[in-house]
Amino acid sequence: MQDETQRTAAEEQLPEALPAGPEVSTGDVQALGGAATRAARQAERKPGQEKPRQMKVGRVVSDKMEKTVIVAVEYTKPHPLYKKAMKRTSKFAAHDDQNLCKIGDVVRIEETRPLSKTKRWIVREIIKRGIVV
Numbered sequence: 001m002q003d004e005t006q007r008t009a010a011e012e013q014l015p016e017a018l019p020a021g022p023e024v025s026t027g028d029v030q031a032l033g034g035a036a037t038r039a040a041r042q043a044e045r046k047p048g049q050e051k052p053r054q055m056k057v058g059r060v061v062s063d064k065m066e067k068t069v070i071v072a073v074e075y076t077k078p079h080p081l082y083k084k085a086m087k088r089t090s091k092f093a094a095h096d097d098q099n100l101c102k103i104g105d106v107v108r109i110e111e112t113r114p115l116s117k118t119k120r121w122i123v124r125e126i127i128k129r130g131i132v133v
Contacts, residue, residue, distance in 0.1 A: 041131020054111040057127065060101045061091065068119060069094050069101045071109055094121040 045051065058073035071092050076085045092118075094109045101107055104129040109121040 051079055055108055055124070056121075057106065057108050058092070060103055060105045060107060060130070062105055063096075063099075063101055067097045069123065071105075071107060071121070071123075092121045093118045094123050095119055098124045101126060101129055106130075110112060113131070 001122055011079040041050050041116070056071075056073045060069045061072045062070035064066075065120060071094050073090050073092065075090070077088050078084065079086055095112070095115050103122060105126050107126050108124045110124045112120060112122045
């Protein structure tokens, strides 16, 4: 009997509705992961609008081909175990329509449609000329 009276007294003190947790709006993209963030950004684009093309800055290491240069892009990447920053280099074949680039030039390349088996980049501008020997 005492247990029943204690329970009813405790139940009377509790509020009828528990307070709701923090509200999460569907527009909140901050807490979402990488794939969900990309999907949200794609949804923001207007119909028919292309995604922004990737751009890289690198140094011309070969200009022996006609209308094509090889551009080496350096970047740093942490070591998987020791987390020390390591320099890495990637080489990209880029389209140089007027054969203006020479070895040593620093150029900006932009992603484009496939132009050949290996060319998916185009030279947009020559940032700095290499040393002429």
